[in-house]
Amino acid sequence: MIAAPKTIRPRGARAKRDLECQFAIREEFDLLTDLAERLGWHCDEIALGLLELVEDYVSVSRSGLTRGALPGSLSPASKTRH
Structure with a gap:
């Protein structure tokens, strides 16, 4: 189960909240x-899949859209872990 944040997000507290x-x-x-x-699934496939999902999550979060709002956001890409 994922715990809620314990710290409020004041300026300069980002590193602490990131680790939390x-x-x-x-x-x-x-x-x-x-x-x-x-x-x-191979660990490289899992890592690349998660990276794509994180990119989609950040794009949607920053755009103010809702999840699933970016058509084709799960299209194949030629990325590597390196």
């Missing part, structure tokens, strides 16, 4: 990646 967020979502992230691996 990473800690809060770590267990769910591990469950997701473990499940994907057990189902046969």
Whole structure:
């Protein structure tokens, strides 16, 4: 279960909240990646898929649109982890 933030977001507190967020979502992230691996996905495929989802999430969040509002946002790309 993902925990709610413990700290308010005042100026200069970003690094602390970033780490707090990473800690809060770590267990769910591990469950997701473990499940994907057990189902046969390679770690590189999982990483690239997650990167694409993160890019979509940031694009939608910054644009003020709702999720799923970007048509073709899950189209194949020629990206690598490096």
